[in-house]
Amino acid sequence: MTQKTIVTGVIGSDTHIVGNRILSMALEKAGYKLVSLGALTPAADFIRAAIETNADAILVSSLYGQGELDCRGFRDLCVEAGLENMLLYVGGNLVVGKHPWEQVEKIFLDMGFDRAAAPGTRVEAVLEWLAQDLGERERIGKPA
Amino acid sequence: MTQKTIVTGVIGSDTHIVGNRILSMALEKAGYKLVSLGALTPAADFIRAAIETNADAILVSSLYGQGELDCRGFRDLCVEAGLENMLLYVGGNLVVGKHPWEQVEKIFLDMGFDRAAAPGTRVEAVLEWLAQDLGERERIGKPA
Amino acid sequence: MNAPSDPDFAAALSEARIDEDLFGRMRVRNLARWPTGAGVNLDEAIERHERLPAHKRLSAVMRAASAEGRCLTQPRGGFGTFELQKELMQVLDREGLADVVPTTTDSYTRNEQFHLAQKGVEESERLGRSLLNGYPMVNYGVAKAAELIDAIDKPAIMLTGTAMPKLTGEISFAGGYTGYLGSGIAYTSSYTKELSIEDGIRNYQYLDRLTALYQDRGIELHRRQPGFLTGTNIPPSVAIIVAILDMLLAAAQGVRNYGLEMGETLHLVQDAAAVKACRELCQEYLARKGYKDVYTPITLLHWMGAWPQDEAQCAALVSYGGTLAAIAGADSVTTKSTHEAFGIPTPKANAEGLRITRTAVYLARHIRLDSMQEFKDEVDLIKREVRPVVDKVLEMGDGDAAVGTVRACEAGVLDIPWSPNRWVKSRVMPARDADGCLRIFDPGLMPFPKDVMEIHEEKLRRRATRENVPFGVDLAVQSVYEISEPIAKLMSDKRAA
Amino acid sequence: MNAPSDPDFAAALSEARIDEDLFGRMRVRNLARWPTGAGVNLDEAIERHERLPAHKRLSAVMRAASAEGRCLTQPRGGFGTFELQKELMQVLDREGLADVVPTTTDSYTRNEQFHLAQKGVEESERLGRSLLNGYPMVNYGVAKAAELIDAIDKPAIMLTGTAMPKLTGEISFAGGYTGYLGSGIAYTSSYTKELSIEDGIRNYQYLDRLTALYQDRGIELHRRQPGFLTGTNIPPSVAIIVAILDMLLAAAQGVRNYGLEMGETLHLVQDAAAVKACRELCQEYLARKGYKDVYTPITLLHWMGAWPQDEAQCAALVSYGGTLAAIAGADSVTTKSTHEAFGIPTPKANAEGLRITRTAVYLARHIRLDSMQEFKDEVDLIKREVRPVVDKVLEMGDGDAAVGTVRACEAGVLDIPWSPNRWVKSRVMPARDADGCLRIFDPGLMPFPKDVMEIHEEKLRRRATRENVPFGVDLAVQSVYEISEPIAKLMSDKRAA
Ligand code: B12
Ligand code: B12
Numbered sequence A, B: 001m002t003q004k005t006i007v008t009g010v011i012g013s014d015t016h017i018v019g020n021r022i023l024s025m026a027l028e029k030a031g032y033k034l035v036s037l038g039a040l041t042p043a044a045d046f047i048r049a050a051i052e053t054n055a056d057a058i059l060v061s062s063l064y065g066q067g068e069l070d071c072r073g074f075r076d077l078c079v080e081a082g083l084e085n086m087l088l089y090v091g092g093n094l095v096v097g098k099h100p101w102e103q104v105e106k107i108f109l110d111m112g113f114d115r116a117a118a119p120g121t122r123v124e125a126v127l128e129w130l131a132q133d134l135g136e137r138e139r140i141g142k143p144a
Numbered sequence C, D: 001m002n003a004p005s006d007p008d009f010a011a012a013l014s015e016a017r018i019d020e021d022l023f024g025r026m027r028v029r030n031l032a033r034w035p036t037g038a039g040v041n042l043d044e045a046i047e048r049h050e051r052l053p054a055h056k057r058l059s060a061v062m063r064a065a066s067a068e069g070r071c072l073t074q075p076r077g078g079f080g081t082f083e084l085q086k087e088l089m090q091v092l093d094r095e096g097l098a099d100v101v102p103t104t105t106d107s108y109t110r111n112e113q114f115h116l117a118q119k120g121v122e123e124s125e126r127l128g129r130s131l132l133n134g135y136p137m138v139n140y141g142v143a144k145a146a147e148l149i150d151a152i153d154k155p156a157i158m159l160t161g162t163a164m165p166k167l168t169g170e171i172s173f174a175g176g177y178t179g180y181l182g183s184g185i186a187y188t189s190s191y192t193k194e195l196s197i198e199d200g201i202r203n204y205q206y207l208d209r210l211t212a213l214y215q216d217r218g219i220e221l222h223r224r225q226p227g228f229l230t231g232t233n234i235p236p237s238v239a240i241i242v243a244i245l246d247m248l249l250a251a252a253q254g255v256r257n258y259g260l261e262m263g264e265t266l267h268l269v270q271d272a273a274a275v276k277a278c279r280e281l282c283q284e285y286l287a288r289k290g291y292k293d294v295y296t297p298i299t300l301l302h303w304m305g306a307w308p309q310d311e312a313q314c315a316a317l318v319s320y321g322g323t324l325a326a327i328a329g330a331d332s333v334t335t336k337s338t339h340e341a342f343g344i345p346t347p348k349a350n351a352e353g354l355r356i357t358r359t360a361v362y363l364a365r366h367i368r369l370d371s372m373q374e375f376k377d378e379v380d381l382i383k384r385e386v387r388p389v390v391d392k393v394l395e396m397g398d399g400d401a402a403v404g405t406v407r408a409c410e411a412g413v414l415d416i417p418w419s420p421n422r423w424v425k426s427r428v429m430p431a432r433d434a435d436g437c438l439r440i441f442d443p444g445l446m447p448f449p450k451d452v453m454e455i456h457e458e459k460l461r462r463r464a465t466r467e468n469v470p471f472g473v474d475l476a477v478q479s480v481y482e483i484s485e486p487i488a489k490l491m492s493d494k495r496a497a
Helices: A018-029 A043-053 A067-071 A074-080 A101-110 A123-140 B018-029 B043-053 B067-071 B074-080 B101-110 B123-140 C020-031 C035-039 C042-051 C058-068 C082-094 C114-127 C137-151 C166-175 C184-191 C197-216 C236-253 C268-288 C311-328 C347-364 C373-396 C401-411 C450-467 C474-484 D020-031 D035-039 D042-051 D058-068 D082-094 D114-127 D137-150 D166-175 D184-191 D197-216 D236-253 D268-288 D311-328 D347-364 D373-396 D401-411 D450-467 D474-484
Strands: A005-010 A033-036 A057-062 A087-092 A115-117 B005-010 B033-036 B057-062 B087-092 B115-117 C072-074 C101-104 C156-159 C179-181 C222-225 C258-263 C298-301 C332-334 C429-432 C438-442 D072-074 D101-104 D156-159 D179-181 D222-225 D258-263 D298-301 D332-334 D429-432 D438-442
Touching (some): A005 A043, A018 A033, A018 A057, A018 A123, A018 D474, A043 A074, A057 A067, A057 A123, A067 D114, A074 A087, A101 A115, A115 A123, B005 B018, B005 B043, B018 B033, B018 B123, B018 C474, B033 B043, B043 B057, B043 B074, B067 B087, B067 B101, B067 C114, B087 B123, B101 B115, C020 C035, C020 C166, C020 C197, C035 C137, C035 C166, C042 C166, C058 C072, C058 C222, C072 C347, C082 C101, C082 C137, C137 C156, C137 C166, C156 C166, C166 C179, C166 C197, C184 C197, C184 C236, C197 C236, C222 C236, C236 C258, C236 C268, C236 C373, C236 C401, C268 C373, C298 C311, C311 C347, C311 D311, C311 D347, C373 C401, C373 C450, C429 C474, C438 C450, D020 D035, D020 D197, D035 D137, D035 D166, D058 D072, D058 D222, D082 D101, D082 D137, D082 D347, D114 D137, D137 D166, D156 D166, D166 D179, D166 D197, D184 D197, D184 D236, D197 D222, D197 D236, D197 D401, D222 D236, D236 D258, D236 D268, D236 D373, D236 D401, D236 D438, D258 D268, D268 D298, D268 D311, D268 D373, D298 D311, D311 D332, D311 D347, D373 D450, D429 D450, D429 D474, D438 D450, D450 D474
Parallel strands (some): A005 A033, A005 A057, A087 A115, B005 B033, B005 B057, B057 B087, B087 B115, C072 C332, C156 C179, C179 C222, C222 C258, C258 C298, C298 C332, D072 D332, D101 D156, D179 D222
Antiparallel strands (some): C429 C438, D429 D438
């Protein structure tokens, strides 16, 4: 498998950088090429970075609860930019308040994310997902 | 109002004496004549003491949860002994486990108790009940 | 109940180890008292214990905890039917992460009213909810006890709150239980009304002798003394006095793994001091009486007095209970739940109480108070209260702990607050002082030294002055309610700044 | 955001008090930035504050708490619509018994994206649930703020987690809020990415100057510094260094009632030592700079790092958070709830967090660690860490705290762990040591003395050895997760005895 490029960042006005930084550190250690946009990143910046670096996946963090507002239309932006098949993950504390995870997950899958990670997800799980999904794409030759 | 006599005790195999003793101390201080049977008192002993002392009320404590078993038929025992109108209170942690108080109260009122006191009831409340109920009986001339 | 004509009680009371032959005859009579007694076979029991892995033997688990400086968690718990009890024990083991899994017996069983217990079982099975406040161990018998042990992966302890442990002891030990809580002085004085202290002591001499019988066959069982007594504001010294005497009685029968429990005072320094003082004083008196190699771990118990009705307040009591035990360096802590004020907790609430406590223990596991002056002073004070009373009790028995105890209770030299037992004076009266420690408001006839009592009085007077209430017995009554009051009353949020 | 061309920023940065005329012009420009700014009228605001009873003025309530040695409780809380916010504040006041009632703003407001906040309000009102993570104070304006103040019987504080407090400050003070949390160094470094430390300092100089304006008119407002920074394993010394610098900047503008916050380390001794060291060092530096009569109460905050998912574990963290604050002698404690790991708590869960904490404070209110050796040593160690860094920062600014801070951040002399801000090096890296204290694994470029760093390293190496892991950055990463792990992992119940 060729080295894959991954864009990470924390979307919107969200400053929670710790989990995103630990995630980026772990992905880098696992052999991925990382484009880390850091905290407080507008949606458009993710897309721009993905195009510029010919990325294989975008990992969006949102912890502060307003992710539901910030992430709306993220997939559309990708489509507009010609990244219709981009692998999109989102993770963190995605909505305001404590809600059953199934409900929250559905909101974000419906928005067009390929996977959504529940609060407190560990990096090991994310590494597994990526290996599986990117491997799958490689196998069926789906363009990133 | 003439001095009223009150029988107290903890029914069945129940050793929780503290609340019952504090209650008895408070009633005595408030001017009642007390017949305190203490912990681990069989139902029949309450009735016997009430007859012997010509009591005006019986206050049954039950804390340990098995009150539901111990108190069944208490009113019948009174009736059999000719104390059909005896004023009967029961109080404490009357059943096993945490249940809505209305349900628990109903079980004991249905058994024939005139009042049931919820967990943690303070002596002031009990003194008020007694003043009210014994006053009422005095007024309408209902025999104790 | 034990009639005075009981042939087991023919010999004069003494602390001496029960003779082997006599004990054999006593066992036969005991086991014949209820049909399930026939299920006890000592050889099979020993085999069953030999097959238990070390992590299911409480004696070994306690010793390991002490060696590692770990504070184990243990809940209480008993339901009226076998199925409910099994499920409860599994929930406590798996969801509660209990280090020690309990079986609390119901109050009919505690009073050996096995016929009443049988009715309770039948009604509970019919209604599908527990009408009994615990598990009727005797009615279900040895095979069912063994099934409960097989259902969990932890050691199990019997919690019976009884002065009559002879049948529950035989049956549970035979079933593979490796711990039994209870003792002659503590439980007789706090769980019975008519039974004399002498009879209670004799009953527990049986249980301790039975433990020694297992010990002789190579099986070390864990016995434990319930120093919480009536659970109502017991000052550490009173708990420790009784603990030492019960322990000496057990050691005399040959017990070698004997835990001591104390209810928490809820004052960090006093609780930590209590654990240290109890540990040292127990070993001191064992040495004085020439017992070697008796292992005496200490258990603190979550607040044993009245609880508040608000589950949030209860959560703080549960959590602080873990904090106190951890910092005190207790070997284990016995937990309660946020349902305490209402009734026996659901398995879920009980398991939560365990996890709250475990987390609290984890967070405080590094803290010790040894270098703190107030701590050293309190240890010293407790020892100055304990020694004169224990020494007097032993003196009254001419060195015999059993005889001395009975005489000392009669004389009020040994006394217990808020006791329902008519053989106990119950004149000693505790109250909380201005600093939040439990003190002795009225010593009754207990021979505490004058200078010590002056310290107590001064601290209690300070509270009366501060709260602007008379220095009287109401201090003691208020102290019974205090912790159960709504927090808005204890610490108001209404302030004129 | 503040562009460099902002006329307010024309003058060179300095700590000096903003000139009265200039400040008048700055206020006019500030209030014109959003329509609700027009609702601010200083005379009316002063009158409104004069009408507030003392128990609704945070400055007075904090002073009274310190005088009585009391630890107040304060939650966080903000919802996206006025109705939800009002109900929340009433629940926290009445059911939570909060001593101080909060209003947390949403993250759009924090970033002055008032148009986005407006969309959030509209959607939240339409859906009947809060889509914003706080209350959009600016969008709702002064009159609504005053209605919130009228709805409660406690003082209210603004919690805005912003480096841009100029409009929320004006509007909330005008509405009758008597407290505002935030500061230039702390919040810029932990809540922004692009904003420079210089701009953040200037923004808070505005707020502090505004506070002084009220002070000149006889209204003392409570300002508070959020020393928890990024909330992620901040060692006390790092928190205190920033606290002192932010405080000196506020004092220079004329603030007289300035609280200091620190996130709890969760180590009893370290937290108690942190409170004492912070209190003493703040007064030491105020005296050095010649400020008299600045009152500096200390607030501890419930664990600011990642929380566990199990509500039972959370209950222990909430409760211990109260215990730590009480024993540390903090003037107040800021609470969290059992929902922390998931999302903004319901009013009910938030109120429960308050009552758990209040009970924990009550239970531990008598305990102090002053006579404990470990405590004295830790106070000493913290001071030995703080002074060299603060002194160096002031030296770099030729005595000017503002200039020194900016230069020190550039140089990495002043540094903050896990910061999202690109003007902060964020090379300093903390980790938990073998005793459970937070230590500095990598000081980055911060000038901690060599002997002090040796102590830290030794304690961290002990942990690595004990856990059999390499002495490396993973110690720091593991320490980020630690407290959020399931308790079964932190302290297993599976044991081979
Ligand atoms: C102290 C205590 C003990 C002490 C008792 C000491 C003694 N000899 O009195 C000890 C440790 C020995 C003990 C033992 C047991 N206890 Co207990 N104990 C408590 C505890 C913590 C406090 C009780 C108390 O003293 N309250 C203070 C007094 C002042 O209040 P009170 O008793 O409620 O009385 C007041 C009111 O209820 C009212 N009142 C009382 N009686 C009456 C009567 C009338 C007519 C009226 C109007 C009012 C009234 O007025 C009183 C004064 O204000 C309670 C839980 C709690 N409440 O927090 C459990 C509790 C009562 N115990 C319980 C149990 C199960 C037991 C045991 C069976 C086993 C065990 N779990 O250890 C044994 C029982 C042994 C036996 N055979 O009875 C359960 C009962 C469960 C249930 N109902 O579902 C409780 C609720 C704990 C629990 N949640 O599991 N216990
Ligand atoms: C530390 C913290 C802060 C710090 C952040 C410091 C910093 N610059 O990073 C400070 C104190 C500054 C802060 C501020 C705020 N916070 Co905050 N914070 C937390 C806290 C306690 C821990 C977060 C953390 O660091 N976790 C540790 C890391 C390692 O885990 P993680 O971030 O969850 O990331 C892991 C996984 O989620 C996953 N993951 C993360 N991203 C992604 C992306 C993908 C694609 C995948 C697959 C996986 C994945 O992998 C990561 C590594 O394991 C959480 C609550 C909690 N979790 O306990 C609240 C929390 C996230 N904060 C919250 C809020 C509301 C705020 C504030 C708005 C206001 C406030 N209450 O103070 C401000 C926000 C300011 C802003 N504009 O963003 C809320 C969010 C509410 C909600 N969603 O309903 C939370 C949940 C607390 C709460 N219950 O109220 N916070």
